[in-house]
Amino acid sequence: MFKGILKDQSVQTSIGVIFILLIFGSFILPEWMSNNFMYGMSRGLAVLGLMILWRTNLVSFGHALYYGFGAYAVALCQKFFGVTDIFLRLLIAVAAAGLLGFALGFILRKYREIFFAMLSLAFSMVLYGLLAKAEFLGSTDGMSISPSTFFGTELGRIALFNFIGLVVILAIIFAQAYLRSSLGHLTTAIQDNEIRVEYLGYSVEKAIHIKYVISACLAGGAGGLMAASLGQVDPDSMVLWSVSGELVFVTIMSGLGNILAPFIGAVIFEFIRTYAFEWAPQAWQMIIGGTLLAIIFFSPGGLWSLFQKLNFLRKKNNE
């Protein structure tokens, strides 16, 4: 599955871009910018998860379920077991979301289109309801998270930034390897004709289930890293439907064209939001919504298609 993955052009591009970004972010850019890059890269992981599902025409309106579950897993492990190690945090977030995705996958893999979207939304709102009512989980106030450590030493912002960058690189390698494998290639086939895929001897439900778990793991990891970098989790900004909506928003904005697209989209989203809040505190939602409309009208393939129009990524990209 991983054979020749490092020779893949998308992977090489992504690694290159992220490395340059890490160098710039660590030494040159002001801190608020590296913060935005950090949030963007974290959220980008969840968007990557959505993109993987989207390529089979499955749109999840409830991915904040895993995003928030990962974040709360980190918060709870700190509260009850005192876990602050960044590796453990990431691992816990991914594992918790993966397990939940595996369990719910048995139900969700049977549904398509709007039924899939709405059912996933319903599951995410169940988690929201539970969190908002549970006083020992901080209710709607949420919980704060102490800075992450690495084998006992506290991690600074720059170290965390680089850690997240490396996680993103690993995720990109893994996701691209998956998409290039025969399981990943089934993606398009399932989208085209499920019955034929079954006749070829593959189980569509199983393929979708695996895809769903991968997607959940990515979203969980994203939530975990976001929790670690923000230092706070609460249901309104981690689990509510509007968070799922934001993830879908960024996916549409990024486009499905390339494995790097979700991260570029997510970073740009962070910057748009920062400036929207600054310039129009009473109408920032309008700016964000307007951006989405503009993209749908003028560049339906998302931001990535703009890069492609620049005509330097065209060859070899659609292998």
Add this chain to the structure above:
Amino acid sequence: MKFGTMKTVSSVFLTFLFVIGTLFTTSVYAKDRIKVGVVSFLTGPAGGPFGIPAKQGAELVIDAINAGTMPAPYNKKGFAGATLDAIYSDESGGGTKQVALFRDFVQKQNVDAMIGYISSGNCMAIGPVADELKMLTVFSTCGTPRLYEEKLRSHVFRTQANAVGDSLAAAKYIADEYFKGKMTTAGKMYTGINQNYAWGQDSYKFFELGMKVYMPSAVGSSKPQFPKLFAGQYGTEISALSLDKAKVVHSSFWNGDWEAFVLQAMVRGFFKQKIVVSSVGGSAVDTLGKKFPDGVIMGTRGLVGLNVRDNKDPLNTWFVSEYKKRYKAWPLGPSYQYARSVMAYKLAMDKAAASAGKFPTQDQAISAMKGMKFKSFVDTIEFTRGGGHQAVHAISYGITKYNKAKGEPEVENLKTYAASCIYPPAGVKSEDWINNGMPGRKCE
């Protein structure tokens, strides 16, 4: 890497830099100007009843202090002589989003201080970050006692006393004015309707705990109602409360939820049948005007808003008349609360400048503010809790009564409870203090 890939990489990256470069702006401020972020709900359901009046209250006072037109003791122009440039921002979107914005304020906009925040969730989220980034932050409205009871804060102040006192004062009002012999034992029952989230849960919890101390013979209903936040429809809850034997109903509803509840309950004769005590419903008294029922026991979280409208303190009459002139509305509780935070900040800056002999540093301003006593609109407020960072003040409750002659809502039978009566002494956790029977409380 091949040459082609390198080209790709550099192109993508240059595009990145271009996008960011066009967005990147910095502004340099001279020393005679300071920059302060003022955060309140400008959008969403909390905008109308809280956020917008709050912003207006801050705006009015900031402009007046900048111009030097505010009455004494705030008549000295500027903040330690400097003009304050306020950046107003939206509080919507949850604690996590606010933390990201707070970092932007500090690191991107290079503010000198932060003022505001209404939601307790946001305050809990911002508190640790403000300390981490070493940014002087004055919280205005949020009420959670956890803010200082969990941990003392180095850079965070709060000019609003926490919500424990709001619930306790409500309980004391009920105990003193209604339960002391005036009702039969069957009548000494209370229940509540509160939104099912942190604020609502805490408010009822402390009301109940307070009731147990002030009137141990009173009985809490076994079925207090906790409808969902922003539910909007309360038919079932109103039925359940009507069937409940409890006569007194406590509510910490706010915004549209409170208005919806009032309108839906009124047509069913609820306010004639029950005694309703509301801890933050003040904004609806003005929006509903003469449609608002008489006889609701109303709190305003301190000597602010509706309950002090007619107070003749010069600072108060100035504020009310200027506010009405500029915004064509009565100042609400949050208008006062935000204005108060600005005033505390001004006083601390002036005090620090006086002792330093020059424009103060942030650390000097913080030590000036610590434990400070300052004049609010009708009372004097002291930072005496939370290691000198948390203010406490008196809380008042009164009964709503529409004045038909003037065409304006009013309150009567106003009772004010001193801070020493409804807040634990410094260093004691509220819940422990109440459970121990509130040792050392001084009520008049």
